[in-house]
Amino acid sequence: MNSGTGTAWNEGQAPTSMRAVVWTRYGPPEGLVLRSVRRPVPSSHEVLIGVHATGVAAGDCELRALRFSLGLRIFVRLLMGLARPRDKILGQEFAGVVRDVGTGVTRFQPGDRVYGTTGFRFGAYAEYLCLSEHAGGGALAKTPVHLRDDEAATVPTGALEALHFFRRAGDLRGAKVLINGAGGGIGIFAVQLAKLYGADVTAVDGPTKRDLLRSLGADQILDYTREEFARSAESYDVIFDVIGKTSYTSTLGRLTPDGYYLLGNPRVSTMLRGIWTSCTSRRTVVFGAARQSSEDLAQLRELLDSGQLRTVVDRTFPLEDAAEAHRYFETGAARGRVVLLVRSEQRPGEPGREAGKLGEVRRGTAPVPTVPEPGDSPGGNSAREARSGVAGELANVVELDLAP
Numbered sequence: 001m002n003s004g005t006g007t008a009w010n011e012g013q014a015p016t017s018m019r020a021v022v023w024t025r026y027g028p029p030e031g032l033v034l035r036s037v038r039r040p041v042p043s044s045h046e047v048l049i050g051v052h053a054t055g056v057a058a059g060d061c062e063l064r065a066l067r068f069s070l071g072l073r074i075f076v077r078l079l080m081g082l083a084r085p086r087d088k089i090l091g092q093e094f095a096g097v098v099r100d101v102g103t104g105v106t107r108f109q110p111g112d113r114v115y116g117t118t119g120f121r122f123g124a125y126a127e128y129l130c131l132s133e134h135a136g137g138g139a140l141a142k143t144p145v146h147l148r149d150d151e152a153a154t155v156p157t158g159a160l161e162a163l164h165f166f167r168r169a170g171d172l173r174g175a176k177v178l179i180n181g182a183g184g185g186i187g188i189f190a191v192q193l194a195k196l197y198g199a200d201v202t203a204v205d206g207p208t209k210r211d212l213l214r215s216l217g218a219d220q221i222l223d224y225t226r227e228e229f230a231r232s233a234e235s236y237d238v239i240f241d242v243i244g245k246t247s248y249t250s251t252l253g254r255l256t257p258d259g260y261y262l263l264g265n266p267r268v269s270t271m272l273r274g275i276w277t278s279c280t281s282r283r284t285v286v287f288g289a290a291r292q293s294s295e296d297l298a299q300l301r302e303l304l305d306s307g308q309l310r311t312v313v314d315r316t317f318p319l320e321d322a323a324e325a326h327r328y329f330e331t332g333a334a335r336g337r338v339v340l341l342v343r344s345e346q347r348p349g350e351p352g353r354e355a356g357k358l359g360e361v362r363r364g365t366a367p368v369p370t371v372p373e374p375g376d377s378p379g380g381n382s383a384r385e386a387r388s389g390v391a392g393e394l395a396n397v398v399e400l401d402l403a404p
């Protein structure tokens, strides 16, 4: 492994350790423990990123607790450790600053503000992480100018997931789109992107998300605790089931004859039924892992900077309170995203956010860019990079000593 250029370190010897939240066992949040571990060193095509903020996602909590079907639980244990996770740091999405670059890096330089996702390498619950400048398996781009790091860290996985599915859903102009689980990490971006594409959006989520969903532009809001969209008389051109908690047959019954059923969180059985539906009718069922592309992340930056796309931070926690942040996330009380603040520094002139303060919806002021078209297929090798991500290829943790 090559060392980086070292140009970012002007205080002498670069540090060799860092603070990270280590995932010590499958189960409750107490298994997330702050430790001092070895700081990664960038190889020739990698950037070393000083993480300032990292989002707590539903996927992090599900993985931590192995909250999956039996088959998937076995699969995850085989990949990540049978009895306990092997030296893992959770966390996929992050925002921070480039601290060092490998000798072959051309797209970034020390000091660049960046945001992105590590994909299945994980490792974002830490002060530093290394990522290929092309982000192999993840995505990496310059941070939206108008967003603070805590806000930027909430964008990558949810927004890329929503973009991925809507690109496979045909022309959304004038389409009736229903989003189930619209108030969560994927849903808040799905609602806004569907509106940007020109759809009429029905957002389904719990009663505490009503104001949030209205502020994001939803045309109709359904409370899943009071009414089941799958039993209503309405039909939709596109149904994006983010959480996969409704019956496949009932949901299909609410789809127009040429409609698209987007399975954001499918089981094996629904994927098989989806293939059958697509082969035997005019309806299209879409599923599969989202492509995480740096080009898409750069395009999202323009939408965020123009104020066409917003993010919502509900609450921030310091890195050392990762277990508490997971506990809070799992209460379901959050209206917007939960974020771990790894370093408290903000951009010069930018007021810091109090840890624990309720967040806000932010708008930027830059010129208005084009909305990415459904069906667009941006060039570059990002799809190949995304597919090359290997589940279980997590950050290699070498514990040095317990943090104070």
Ligand SMILES: NC(=O)c1ccc[n+]([C@@H]2O[C@H](COP(=O)([O-])OP(=O)(O)OC[C@H]3O[C@@H](n4cnc5c(N)ncnc54)[C@H](OP(=O)(O)O)[C@@H]3O)[C@@H](O)[C@H]2O)c1
Residues within 6 Å of the ligand: 057, 058, 059, 062, 157, 158, 159, 161, 180, 181, 182, 183, 184, 185, 186, 187, 204, 205, 206, 207, 209, 224, 242, 243, 245, 264, 265, 332, 333
């Ligand atoms: N974030 C990603 O990029 C990503 C990528 C791939 C896969 N996934 C998977 O996709 C799933 C959703 O992810 P997410 O990040 O959006 O999760 P999330 O942040 O937990 O959001 C889920 C939303 O669904 C709502 N909900 C719960 N039960 C519902 C029901 N019966 N009907 C309608 N809404 C309901 C929740 O509301 P309450 O809090 O009121 O229950 C919550 O607002 C997770 O299983 C995740 O692992 C996520």
